[in-house]
Amino acid sequence: MATPASPPMSMPSPDLRPSRGTADERRAAFREGVRDYLPMLPALIAWGLVTGVALVQSGLTLAQAIGFSVTAFAASAQLATLPLIVGGVPLTVIVLTALMMNLRFVIYSAALKGSLQHVPFGRRMWYGYLTGDMGVVLYLKRMQRDPGWAARDAYFHGVATVNFAVWHVSSLAGIFAAAWIPRDWGLEFAGTVALIALLVPLCTRLPGAVATAIAATIGWATLHWPARLGLVVAIVAGIAAAVLVDRWRERRAAGPRR
Numbered sequence: 001m002a003t004p005a006s007p008p009m010s011m012p013s014p015d016l017r018p019s020r021g022t023a024d025e026r027r028a029a030f031r032e033g034v035r036d037y038l039p040m041l042p043a044l045i046a047w048g049l050v051t052g053v054a055l056v057q058s059g060l061t062l063a064q065a066i067g068f069s070v071t072a073f074a075a076s077a078q079l080a081t082l083p084l085i086v087g088g089v090p091l092t093v094i095v096l097t098a099l100m101m102n103l104r105f106v107i108y109s110a111a112l113k114g115s116l117q118h119v120p121f122g123r124r125m126w127y128g129y130l131t132g133d134m135g136v137v138l139y140l141k142r143m144q145r146d147p148g149w150a151a152r153d154a155y156f157h158g159v160a161t162v163n164f165a166v167w168h169v170s171s172l173a174g175i176f177a178a179a180w181i182p183r184d185w186g187l188e189f190a191g192t193v194a195l196i197a198l199l200v201p202l203c204t205r206l207p208g209a210v211a212t213a214i215a216a217t218i219g220w221a222t223l224h225w226p227a228r229l230g231l232v233v234a235i236v237a238g239i240a241a242a243v244l245v246d247r248w249r250e251r252r253a254a255g256p257r258r
Contacts, residue, residue, distance in 0.1 A: 020118070021151030029151035033158025036142065040134050044163065045170040051075045052174020058086050062175065069171045073129065073164070077101045104235045108136045112156075115143055119153045127153075130160035132167075206249065211242035 020026065055065035055078070072078050077098040084094045108131055116124060139156050143149065215238030222230025 020153060021149075025151040026154040029149075029154035030158035030161075032142075033138075033155040033160075034162050036138050037135065037159050037162040040138075041162075041166055044134070044166050047075050048167050048170025049174035049177075051078055052171040052176075053178045054079060054082060054174075056175055056178035058082050060086070065175045066172065069175060070168065072098075073167070074098075074102055075167075100229065100232050103232050104133075105131060107235065107239050111140060112136065115147070116153055116156065123153075127156060127160060130157075130164050132160065132163045135159040135163050207242040207246045210245045211238040214238050214241045 021029065052065070052069060055068055056062070060068065060082075068078065072081075080101045081094050081098050084097060109128065112127075112131070116127065119127070135156070138159050139152075142155060143152060146152075149155070215234040218237050219230060219234035222233055224230075225233075
């Protein structure tokens, strides 16, 4: 699932050991990832239902809604491009809009690269497809506690698998139940609350707090920009601010060079 979220925090450079842990360690890490994601399920289910309902109530046929939901695994991109699709906007505009909405995943990939580059290429591609906002934040928070964890990719797989499975089930449920779910239920608010719950712990460290403040300020100031370009600017500015603050702290901790 792709929903607007806070910038991922930087973390220490992991010890990229060739070992990926024993079979028991990997199973335990996978289960830990599943358990850590469980508190996020109400919000994830709400987002899936909202998106599924929106697909049908916008005028798409049942087959079109199911196909869109399964192939475009990104709620923000789906909701942003849906009115463009229904309105008959040119394909290039639709594609560019989806790319802008998902630009943050480039940042996520950069944040995940250091700790997951030891994973085989094919599995990394699969992880890339499974990547979601909440899962990235949970994974990076877990890696801060143990950067050299050998079974870290199994933990990421557990988090991402829950996100993938529950999202598609709830989205399809929203599609099939669209006629019975009123629009005034405000299900999207549950997703916003969950993202805030993830954001607050990240603000306990200076880079996260600075990134959040700058991204929120720019996002508010550019709220009326066309095609939601302000969201892209806010994300990039927030990430850049977090990186600069983190590097400043590292230089300060290292002390003056001799």
